[in-house]
Amino acid sequence: MKFHMKDFRDDQSILLEEEIEAGKLDIDIGVMRFSDAILVKAQAWKIEQDLTIEAHIEADRQFTCSLCLEEFHNVFEKDITLHYDIKGLDSVTIDTDIRDELLLEHPIRVLCRPDCRGLCATCGANLNEGACKCKINHKV
Numbered sequence: 169m170k171f172h173m174k175d176f177r178d179d180q181s182i183l184l185e186e187e188i189e190a191g192k193l194d195i196d197i198g199v200m201r202f203s204d205a206i207l208v209k210a211q212a213w214k215i216e217q218d219l220t221i222e223a224h225i226e227a228d229r230q231f232t233c234s235l236c237l238e239e240f241h242n243v244f245e246k247d248i249t250l251h252y253d254i255k256g257l258d259s260v261t262i263d264t265d266i267r268d269e270l271l272l273e274h275p276i277r278v279l280c281r282p283d284c285r286g287l288c289a290t291c292g293a294n295l296n297e298g299a300c301k302c303k304i305n306h307k308v
């Protein structure tokens with residue numbers, strides 16, 4: 169998403185809406201992937217040499233559970249405020265900051281649900297779907 173300084177008139181703000189392709193942002197990292205485009209709505213104000221941007225980010229994230237390895241989705245939604253020093257600049261691109269924001273929210277360990285039971289260490293069965301036959305062996 170790019171704001172051009174020449175588009176700003178007086179005190180008026182500029183509103184932009186864009187669907188940024190996940191591939192363009194290079195944000196597919198291991199346990200977290202983005203299947204669809206990242207929706208960004210942003211409003212920008214230019215005051216002398218400062219540009220203030222309020223952006224709303226929305227993206228569908230795809231995860232692999234750390235315990236049971238099942239795939240699941242969740243929606244990322246966040247409002248951010250960005251400031252740029254625009255001295256000598258013709259335009260400002262905010263994609264890198266959007267990318268940073270998406271990566272910042274990335275959890276180290278993701279679970280499909282708080283009480284995920286994971287996989288049986290013996291037979292590999294997904295214990296969320298019910299107890300496996302080894303149950304007797306690892307009873308505590």
Ligand SMILES: [Zn+2]
Nearest residue numbers: 233236280284
């Ligand atoms: Zn899980």
Ligand SMILES: [Zn+2]
Nearest residue numbers: 288291300302
């Ligand atoms: Zn088992």
